[in-house]
Amino acid sequence: DVKVTQSSRYLVKRTGEKVFLECVQDMDHENMFWYRQDPGLGLRLIYFSYDVKMKEKGDIPEGYSVSREKKERFSLILESASTNQTSMYLCASSLKQGLRSYNEQFFGPGTRLTVL
Amino acid sequence: GEDVEQSPFLSVREGDSSVINCTYTDSSSTYLYWYKQEPGAGLQLLTYIFSNMDMKQDQRLTVLLNKKDKHLSLRIADTQTGDSAIYFCAESIRLGANNLFFGTGTRLTVIP
Numbered sequence: 001d002v003k004v005t006q007s008s009r010y011l012v013k014r015t016g017e018k019v020f021l022e023c024v025q026d027m028d029h030e031n032m033f034w035y036r037q038d039p040g041l042g043l044r045l046i047y048f049s050y051d052v053k054m055k056e057k058g059d060i061p062e063g064y065s066v067s068r069e070k071k072e073r074f075s076l077i078l079e080s081a082s083t084n085q086t087s088m089y090l091c092a093s094s095l096k097q098g099l100r101s102y103n104e105q106f107f108g109p110g111t112r113l114t115v116l
Numbered sequence: 117g118e119d120v121e122q123s124p125f126l127s128v129r130e131g132d133s134s135v136i137n138c139t140y141t142d143s144s145s146t147y148l149y150w151y152k153q154e155p156g157a158g159l160q161l162l163t164y165i166f167s168n169m170d171m172k173q174d175q176r177l178t179v180l181l182n183k184k185d186k187h188l189s190l191r192i193a194d195t196q197t198g199d200s201a202i203y204f205c206a207e208s209i210r211l212g213a214n215n216l217f218f219g220t221g222t223r224l225t226v227i228p
Contacts, residue, residue, distance in 0.1 A: 004158070031214050040124060042204060042220035043159075050214055058215070090158055096214065102147045102166070103208050103216060107158025 003027070004108035006091055012114045019078040021111050023091030030096040032074035033105065034058075034066065037088040049074055050096065081115045088112050120205060120219035127225045134192040136222045138205035141186060145207040148181060149216065150190045153202040162190075162203075192224075200226045 007022035025032065033048040035058075045058030047066040055066050063085060067075045074093075078085055089112075092105040119141045128134045140148070146167050151159040165172045165179045165188075172179045178191040188205050205219040 033215065035218075040220060042120070042122075043218035045215060048215055092158070094214070102149075102164050103214070104161045104164075105159075105216060107160070109156065109158050 004091055004093055004106050006089075006108040006111050008111050009109065010112050010114075012116065013078075013081050014116050015082060017081050017115075019081050019113065019115075021076040021078075021089055021091075021113070023074045023076070023093075023108055024072055025074075025093040025106070026072065027093060027106065028071065029093035029106075030071075031094045031105075032068065033092040033094075034064075034074065034076045035090045035092065036060070037090055037110070043090065046076065081113075083115050086113060086115045120207060120217055122203075122205060122219040122222045124220065125223050125225070127227060128195050129227050130195060130197060132195055134190075134195045134199065134224055134226075136190045136192075136203050136205075136224065138188040138190075138219050139186055140188065140205070140207050140217075140219075142207065142209050142217075143183070143186065144209050145186075147208045148179075148188050149206040149208075150177075150179065150188075151204045151206060151218075153204065153221075155201070159204060195224075195226050197226045197228055200224055 004025045034046045035043040049068040065077045091108040094105045149164040150162045152162045153159045176193045180189045202221045206216040
């Protein structure tokens with residue numbers, strides 16, 4: 001059974017704290033993604049990684065950084081948390097895309113982060 | 117990113133059909149997808165359609181694609197309470213692209 005796990009379901013932090021969100025997948029997928037989900041805005045891509053130590057900015061990278069030291073693990077870092085980063089954070093993974101294959105992403109259950 | 121728009125809410129009675137709509141802006145979309153998010157869970161792929169098709173049926177699910185109007189819909193026949201969830205459409209804008217652009221989501225509520 002394919003699995004993407006996230007380190008916490010709920011997290012409460014204070015403004016200015018450094019926050020680490022961890023994601024692990026057991027499917028040997030090349031690609032990993034971090035999204036944030038907000039009502040009325042849907043899913044917005046923060047960063048993605050298509051290989052170990054590789055990363056690409058998504059639509060809203062400001063205030064975030066990422067780390068991928070091992071293939072199965074992708075970390076999202078909030079260097080100095082702010083209240084506007086209160087959100088649901090979803091991690092996903094997928095196989096590297098071939099030219100003829102559809103693109104299925106597998107999602108973790110999400111981390112609801114509240115910044116006070 | 118690309119603009120992928122959905123109506124935010126839909127309510128239907130159990131046993132009726134549900135139709136969830138999506139409009140997208142990029143005419144080069146290759147695959148279009150429907151994902152389902154149940155309460156407290158991540159998203160799961162429900163179905164997808166390649167851009168050279170205009171319809172795909174999979175049991176109770178029917179996907180319709182109108183490329184001219186850039187409109188995608190998901191019809192759920194005989195809607196059940198277990199279908200209550202948030203539904204997201206998504207698009208790949210080229211073959212081999214690793215990332216998807218997701219819509220704003222439609223929360224479907226099924227009334228018993």
